[in-house]
Amino acid sequence: MANAADKTGRRRFLSRAAAGAAGLVSARQIVSAKQADGRAQEPDQGHQTVPSDVALRVKALESILAEKGMIDPATIDAVIDTYESKIGPRNGARVIARAWVDPAYRKRLLADGTTAIAELGYGGSQGEHMVVVENTPSAHNLVVCTLCSCYPWPVLGLPPTWYKSAPYRSRAVIDPRGVLREFGVTLANDVQVRVWDSTAEIRYLVLPERPPGTEGMTEEQLAALVTRDAMVGVAKVSRPRGGAA
Amino acid sequence: MNGIHDMGGMHGMGPIEVREDERPFHAEWEARAWGLIRAMGPFGPTRRRNFRYEHEILPPVQYLQMQYYERFIKVLVDRLMAEKLLTQSELDNGRADPASPTFTPRVTPANIAEQLARRRSLRRDDVHIQPQFKAGQRVRARNINPVGHTRLPRYMRGHRGTIVADRGVFDFQDTDADGYTLPDRPQHVYTVAFTARELWGDAANPRDTVHAELWEDYLERP
Numbered sequence: 001m002a003n004a005a006d007k008t009g010r011r012r013f014l015s016r017a018a019a020g021a022a023g024l025v026s027a028r029q030i031v032s033a034k035q036a037d038g039r040a041q042e043p044d045q046g047h048q049t050v051p052s053d054v055a056l057r058v059k060a061l062e063s064i065l066a067e068k069g070m071i072d073p074a075t076i077d078a079v080i081d082t083y084e085s086k087i088g089p090r091n092g093a094r095v096i097a098r099a100w101v102d103p104a105y106r107k108r109l110l111a112d113g114t115t116a117i118a119e120l121g122y123g124g125s126q127g128e129h130m131v132v133v134e135n136t137p138s139a140h141n142l143v144v145c146t147l148c149s150c151y152p153w154p155v156l157g158l159p160p161t162w163y164k165s166a167p168y169r170s171r172a173v174i175d176p177r178g179v180l181r182e183f184g185v186t187l188a189n190d191v192q193v194r195v196w197d198s199t200a201e202i203r204y205l206v207l208p209e210r211p212p213g214t215e216g217m218t219e220e221q222l223a224a225l226v227t228r229d230a231m232v233g234v235a236k237v238s239r240p241r242g243g244a245a
Numbered sequence: 246m247n248g249i250h251d252m253g254g255m256h257g258m259g260p261i262e263v264r265e266d267e268r269p270f271h272a273e274w275e276a277r278a279w280g281l282i283r284a285m286g287p288f289g290p291t292r293r294r295n296f297r298y299e300h301e302i303l304p305p306v307q308y309l310q311m312q313y314y315e316r317f318i319k320v321l322v323d324r325l326m327a328e329k330l331l332t333q334s335e336l337d338n339g340r341a342d343p344a345s346p347t348f349t350p351r352v353t354p355a356n357i358a359e360q361l362a363r364r365r366s367l368r369r370d371d372v373h374i375q376p377q378f379k380a381g382q383r384v385r386a387r388n389i390n391p392v393g394h395t396r397l398p399r400y401m402r403g404h405r406g407t408i409v410a411d412r413g414v415f416d417f418q419d420t421d422a423d424g425y426t427l428p429d430r431p432q433h434v435y436t437v438a439f440t441a442r443e444l445w446g447d448a449a450n451p452r453d454t455v456h457a458e459l460w461e462d463y464l465e466r467p
Contacts, residue, residue: 054315055274060339061318062281067341070288070330074354076280082361083269083279124362129412146253146398148297149313158269158279162262164313170255173400173455174445183263192452193441197253199396200434200458201367201415228267 088157089228091122092205095155096231097223099132100210110134113205117155127154127203133196134207135233140191141206142180142233144172145198152203156228163232173197183234206231211239246298246392247399249305254400254445278314282321283361286352289328298394298424299323367416369431374414376433377461382408384437385467386459393420397463401455405467406439409456417460432461 065071095117099106109116113130117123130152133141145151146169151159162168171179176193180186187193196204208230214222217240229235252258270276287293299320300308311319325331335342352360378384388403389395396418417430438456441449 054312054318055272058274058278058281058318060336061322062277064331064335064339064341065281065285068345068347069349070347071281071284071350072354075284075350075352075357076277078354078357079280079283079361080270080276082358084276087361088269089267124364128364128366129368144253146400147251147396148300157267160265160267161271161313162265165261166252166255166258166309167261170252170258171261172253174254174256176453177450179261182261189450190452192454193450194453195455197398197455197457199398200412200418200460202412202436202458234263 083158087153089155089231090223091120091157092152092155092228092231093223093226094219095120095122095132095205096207096226097219099207100222101219106207109207117205122154124154126150127152129202130155130205131202132205132207133194135209135236137209138191139194140180140185140187140233141194141196141204142172142176143196143198143204143206144169146170146173147197147199150198150203152205155205156231160228180234183229185234185236206233208235208237211237213239246301246394247390248301249308250297250301251399253398275312275314278318282314282317284350284352284357285321286350286360288330288348289324292425293324294424295394295418295420295426296320298420301394302424367418368412369414369416372414372431374432376411378408378411378433378435378464380408380410383467384408384435384464386437387463387465389463391419392422393424395419397459398457400444401437401439401457401459404439404443406437406443409436409438411435412458415460417462419460419462430462434458434460435464437464 062071062073062076066073095109098120099109105116105119108119109132113132114123114128116132117127117130133143135141144163149159149164149169151163168179173195176195177187180193198204208226210222211225214225217225221240225237225240227235227237230237265271270279300316303311303316303319307319308316322331322336326333329346330348332342332345335345383405384407385405386397386401386403389397390402412434414431415434417427417432419430420426435458436456437459438454440451441453441455442451444455
């Protein structure tokens with residue numbers, strides 16, 4: 001690929017697209033209702049810096065496709081709303097909390113993840129074939145997709161940036177203990193690490209260990225303790241601070 | 246293909262950004278990009294190139310530099326242009342060309358919820374094939390190097406493992422050299438456990454294992 005030519009073409013496209021987009025994108029599309037809710041307009045500190053020309057290109061593409069009648073911006077709004085309010089790691093957290101308080105459910109969940117997760121109303125795209133793997137004092141599970149970024153959307157939502165990144169995808173299989181240390185989890189040498197590389201159609205959810213000191217907590221309180229990272233296997237669930245239990 | 250996407254076991258990719266909240270999007274453009282990709286739905290001919298293959302053939306430097314949603318947008322634009330549904334002049338001008346072809350979207354505000362919830366299983370419960378392997382059996386991942394899309398990572402090839410589970414019959418996802426799925430090859434998919442020492446040598450912890458789902462065509466008797 002001719003990089004220099006690409007770059008020139010891209011710059012030319014951007015300058016024209018910017019003018020086009022400014023004139024065409026409706027106020028409704030630019031200032032979506034979501035912005036008013038405070039979603040970050042700039043990448044957070046600590047995140048990979050995203051060049052603003054990407055934002056511009058996406059905006060221009062949306063406006064061209066909308067003008068051609070090939071997409072309806074309202075469909076885009078509906079997709080965003082679904083991933084922001086309906087599909088996300090809080091779903092998985094409810095599954096985990098139920099497994100902690102209900103031994104019969106835990107048994108069903110480990111035997112047939114897809115069916116047990118559907119009992120709580122979660123399923124669909126990228127959750128068609130769920131397998132739940134259980135952390136114990138002697139075994140820790142870690143999920144990755146080295147070839148792509150496969151992830152169980154119905155229970156965890158869209159994958160975080162680090163899960164999709166080259167550093168995680170490359171190292172999770174060859175140095176899982178080093179990866180875990182980077183996330184602040186140090187495992188003893190006699191704890192087995194089981195890495196699950198999601199190469200085909202099975203999607204994995206880690207059932208973390210229930211932290212001590214949570215015996216008196218309700219299912220809802222327990223679900224609030226469960227983090228996305230713990231359900232991917234890069235964190236443990238911490239006991240509540242301040243003795244809430 | 247032995248591409249940059251097949252990165253399991255590589256060194257030198259840098260530290261992992263471990264601090265990240267649970268919001269799905271961290272910039273407005275990410276949300277619009279993802280919404281755009283899902284809202285487009287299917288277009289073009291019925292026999293389409295494998296979507297993942299289209300990511301895998303991006304030049305390695307571009308693949309590594311592009312953010313996830315950016316890569317999706319790039320592949321979407323390439324596909325639209327290949328189908329003549331988007332032209333270079335439209336992209337250059339940022340405006341639709343009234344003369345250029347268009348199509349009516351099949352995904353709409355009325356059916357998007359159903360589209361997002363739909364199960365798209367590749368499992369073929371209708372196909373009954375005698376499995377060649379069973380749980381507990383020792384197998385070896387074949388040393389093959391297909392030039393199309395494959396789900397057999399390089400770091401597993403030639404290594405011995407143990408079948409943990411038979412997940413049933415699934416449509417084969419490998420493609421030919423042009424990225425088109427090889428037709429009519431449903432087969433059993435197995436979860437195979439490899440010891441970390443088998444894959445990475447004696448420096449690995451003797452207890453650790455790496456698992457993957459492998460189609461039967463990837464496996465042989467050791």
